[in-house]
Amino acid sequence: MNDEDLTAKARIRNTALELFAQHGEDRIALRTIAAEAGATLGLVQHHFKTKAGLRDAVDQLVADHFASTLAQAPANATVAVRDEAVRQMLRDNPPVVNYVRxxxxxxxxxxxxxxxxxxELTQQEVSKLRTSGRASVERRESAQVVTVLVRQMGELLLQPMVDAIWERVATPGGEPKPRLRVSVDDA
Known part of the structure; x- marks a missing residue:
């Protein structure tokens, strides 16, 4: 969707996502967001009241990206397919990645x-998978929630470090970069 096709409220929220992702929420003023979104400070305050209200809207946008991705997965999709769908959504949305980081x-x-x-979103997904028989009911549900989030987010959070290390140790013209895999032991 084109920025011109968005409502002013959506443009402001999307601009906040971009700026918060690039610079951090603490380093960006509402006035800056308004200017970048082509809106007035008053309009930002009208829609979101405060920076915390705008941050909550950005959080919801990010959560909606995850929820939409999971909702589009086929009903009988394996956990691996769902995880890959989330990873692809993250690859397609660098501001979401940086904001989540x-x-x-x-x-x-x-x-x-x-x-x-x-x-909460992950708890709902794990519960659906357990109910449908696509996730074990032998493991603790809480451990499954942690496992899913760490598996999906761990790579997202640690990949920049892996890339930086690889740049320092890789041989010229050499080997493929190692793939990061994160797991959680359910003791």
């Missing part, structure tokens, strides 16, 4: 909203 790597009290939303 910032939000999850600095989980202060006011930034835990996104984590709470993602945990």
């Amino acid at each position: 910032r939000a999850l790597l600095d989980p202060s009290a006011e930034r835990l909203h996104l984590l709470d939303v993602l945990v």
Whole structure:
């Protein structure tokens, strides 16, 4: 969708996602978001009231990306297929990746909203998979939620470090880059 096709509220929210992802929420003023979105500060405040309200809207947009991706997966999709769909959505949406990185790597009290939303979404998905017989009911549901989030988010959060290390140790013209895999042991 073209930015011109979006409502002013959606343009403001999308601009906030881009700027928060690039610079961090603390370093961006509402006035800057308004200017970048082609809106007035008053319009930003009208739609979102405060920066916290705008952050919550951005969190919801990010959660909607995840929910939409999972909803588009075939009903009988395996966990691996669902995980790959999430990874592809993240590859297609760099601002979402950078925003999630910032939000999850600095989980202060006011930034835990996104984590709470993602945990709730994952709990719903795990529950559906367990009910349909596509996920084990032998394992603790809480451990499955942690496993899914770490599997999906772990690569997202750690890949920049892996890439930086690889650039320093790779031989010229050489080997393929190692693939990062993250797992959780359910002790």
